[in-house]
Amino acid sequence: MAFGAFSGETVVIEQPRRRSRAALWLLLPGVVYLAATYLAPLVSLVVTSLKTPDLTNFDIGRYQYAFEIGNYGHVIATYWPIILRSFGYSALATIFALLISYPLAYFIGVTLRTYPLWQALALILVIAPFFMSFLLRTLAWKAIFADEGPVIHFLQSLNILPANAHLNGTPFMVIFGLTYNFIPFMALPIYTSLERLDLRLLEAGSDLYANPGSTFLRVTVPLSLPGVVSGTLLTFIPATGDYVNASPQFLGSTQTAMVGNVISDTYFNLQDYPSAAALSIILMVLILIPVAIYLSVTKTEDLL
Amino acid sequence: MxxxxxxxxxxxxxxxxxxxxxxxxxxxxxxxxxxxxxxxxxxxxxxxxxxxxxxxxxxxxxxxxxxxxxxxxxxxxxxxxxxxxxxxxxxxxxxxxxxxxxxxxxxxxxxxxxxxxxxxxxxxxxxxxxxxxxxxxxxxxxxxxxxxxxxxxxxxxxxxxxxxxxxxxxxxxxxxxxxxxxxxxxxxxxxxxxxxxxxxxxxxxxxxxxxxxxxxxxxxxxxxxxxxxLPKTAFVANFLGQSNLFTGPVVSSGENSIIVEIAGTKLEVPKERAQRHSGTVTIGVRPEKLTLLTTRPVAASGVNVLGPGVVTDVSFSGVSTQYLVEMPGVGTVTVFAQNMVFGPVVNRGSEVWVSWTVEHGFGLADDERLEERSEAV
CATH class of the missing domain: 3.40.50.300 (P-loop containing nucleotide triphosphate hydrolases)
Incomplete structure (x- = not known):
């Protein structure tokens, strides 16, 4: 067959390359901003994490410059169960948020596509919680799940919970709170991916003998992966360091403390600045490792 | 494979x-x-x-x-x-x-x-x-x-x-x-x-x-x-290539053909190529089947002649030339002529006749109401 005439014709996609000096100047404010607000505190954090107690002044909160790597070993040895718990809670919250957000985003981005008014309304409902401080909303959950509150009473009347049961302060409540607070961060990026999904590709899938489940797994999911990856990172990273949901003032107790609570405690109450700084850096590094693995597995760096 | x-x-x-x-x-x-x-x-x-x-x-x-x-x-x-x-x-x-x-x-x-x-x-x-x-x-x-x-x-x-x-x-x-x-x-x-x-x-x-x-x-x-x-409807005649269509009453119906009167001219269409044989019918012929003549042809059997008309447009397209001929009482007739000689054969404003072999004509099934419908498309 004579396809020869244009079989050699291949489109080479040329990346436009601009080497303009104006672009570098435009970059300057961003670079200055990052240097001032990110790099400087980071350096200060590293320096603080290596300090030792001031031997000339025994007041609490007095430290001198040093190079005490031992601070890291000390906080890991002391707080490793809490660090582990933080990652566990955060991972579970991320999974639950994904399980709830994906169908939600699919419904808004695909099912409601033919009803633009309903779609806009549903999107507003997802964003609506942001109109109120998340502290207030989290406190509201505390009241709803309080020992004398309606939920516990109802569950007790059905004999699902024993008489002395309580939910506030349990790991369940902390994971619940994290999931609840991060659902919009998970749902919106996924929605953005699914909203652009070309439905003709799903028709092509069904035309090529793929049943709806197979089409979903092989076409819809891969094409919405960039949204899933961004949503997962936007949830997992801040949730691991979160200290509001797990704090005893909100949904947690001392038994549910996460690494954020420990950092806050060591800093404000114990005024042990080197330990707080060392914990912060450990947290940062520990988050970077799974994120790097996750990104290399999903191979979507270029899509982020 | x-x-x-x-x-x-x-x-x-x-x-x-x-x-x-x-x-x-x-x-x-x-x-x-x-x-x-x-x-x-x-x-x-x-x-x-x-x-x-x-x-x-x-x-x-x-x-x-x-x-x-x-x-x-x-x-x-x-x-x-x-x-x-x-x-x-x-x-x-x-x-x-x-x-x-x-x-x-x-x-x-x-x-x-x-x-x-x-x-x-x-x-x-x-x-x-x-x-x-x-x-x-x-x-x-x-x-x-x-x-x-x-x-x-x-x-x-x-x-x-x-x-x-x-x-x-x-x-x-x-x-x-x-x-x-x-x-x-x-x-x-x-x-x-x-x-x-x-x-x-x-x-x-x-x-x-x-x-x-x-x-x-x-x-x-x-x-x-x-x-x-042999298109059977005006829609097909116009959608598949171009057609010259004329509508008029059937004035006589012979054994093999029908005669349709268009603006005083009698045109013959073979019976087996016409969908309807009585009443007001639309007949047609493809532009490339038409011959352009500069003198009134001698009446002959088996040939339809329409004219005289005036050439209103000549457009050259390489292989052929398209002429638009304004026929009084009939409308515009399109003629495609193969470029067998250099340049157009006739110029704008020339008086011409068109003729075609009876076998090339066709009669459509549409009645007038249907025709209006297809024109509205």
Missing amino acids: AGASDDSGADLELVGITKQFPGFTAIENLNLTIPAGSFFALLGPSGCGKTTTLRLVAGLESPTSGRILIGGKDVTDTKPHQRPVNTVFQSYALFPHMTVLRNVAFGVSRRGIPDPLGRAHEALRLVELDHLAGRRPAQLSGGQQQRVALARAIVNRPALLLLDEPLGALDLKLRRQMQLELKSIQDEVGLTFLHVTHDQEEAMTMADTVAVMNRGEIEQMGAPEELYE
Whole structure:
């Protein structure tokens, strides 16, 4: 067959390359901003994490410059169960948020596509919680799940919970709170991916003998992966360091403390600045490792 | 693709198909049989229901009433993925996240047929794109994407291959080339092709049988030459090429022909080429069948003469020249004359007569009311 005439014709996609000096100047404010607000505190954090107690002044909160790597070993040895718990809670919250957000985003981005008014309304409902401080909303959950509150009473009347049961302060409540607070961060990026999904590709899938489940797994999911990856990172990273949901003032107790609570405690109450700084850096590094693995597995760096 | 044939084409039968969408009826009681192994074209303007027909066959829409049979088996209530049918979509709908090879292997893998990648390579060799198997669709040109879409469909050896204006996005030269290649692929693989298009030239070049569709109904169906030489309705006469149409009363009806009076001139049409033999009828003749004369011809039997008229426009198009002749009381008559000599034969403003052999005329089925309807299209 004579396809020869244009079989050699291949489109080479040329990346436009601009080497303009104006672009570098435009970059300057961003670079200055990052240097001032990110790099400087980071350096200060590293320096603080290596300090030792001031031997000339025994007041609490007095430290001198040093190079005490031992601070890291000390906080890991002391707080490793809490660090582990933080990652566990955060991972579970991320999974639950994904399980709830994906169908939600699919419904808004695909099912409601033919009803633009309903779609806009549903999107507003997802964003609506942001109109109120998340502290207030989290406190509201505390009241709803309080020992004398309606939920516990109802569950007790059905004999699902024993008489002395309580939910506030349990790991369940902390994971619940994290999931609840991060659902919009998970749902919106996924929605953005699914909203652009070309439905003709799903028709092509069904035309090529793929049943709806197979089409979903092989076409819809891969094409919405960039949204899933961004949503997962936007949830997992801040949730691991979160200290509001797990704090005893909100949904947690001392038994549910996460690494954020420990950092806050060591800093404000114990005024042990080197330990707080060392914990912060450990947290940062520990988050970077799974994120790097996750990104290399999903191979979507270029899509982020 | 030797040794890969399991289903090599099946009959398609549409029985009394009606498809209603909220507010309008896309297809009205459509009956159609496409024999196995044929290249069938559904031709019509946009909005005539041809794409809906295709989607009904693919299972992407379900009919309001009627049955769809493929190879004698009723598939009306089955899902798209259960039908032995593949589509080459107008948008190609290639999976952007997969390589060309994975795209082509997709259907084979889903059916659990062994060696999907081997078969995909074979199909890509058929469309001469095997060397690009590792590329993503976005890295290919429009013509290459079109061929990947074709390979992705034919690799499955469907009983019926549906083509939804697959050449629409290509430029003219590439389109002509793809038309010939699609046709030869069809000869090679022997599948039943159902091709939907609004391009009459494309339909006539490629298909064995063309069905002209208008307003959800098939106006006329037949071999391309048959449709062109003997259109039965004004819509077909005008949609498939150009026609000169004249409407007038039948003044006499002989044994072999009818005489129609148009603005005082009597024109003869063979009876077997006329759909109606009495009343007011519309008759027509193709522009290239007309001869342009600068002197009044001597009346002869077997020849129709119209004139005199005045040439109002001459446009040269290389192979032929198109003349527009204003005939008093008749309207504008279009004449295509082959350029056998240099330059136009007559100039603007010349007084001319046109003549044609009686056998070239045709009589349409439309009554006047119907004609108005088709003019409104």
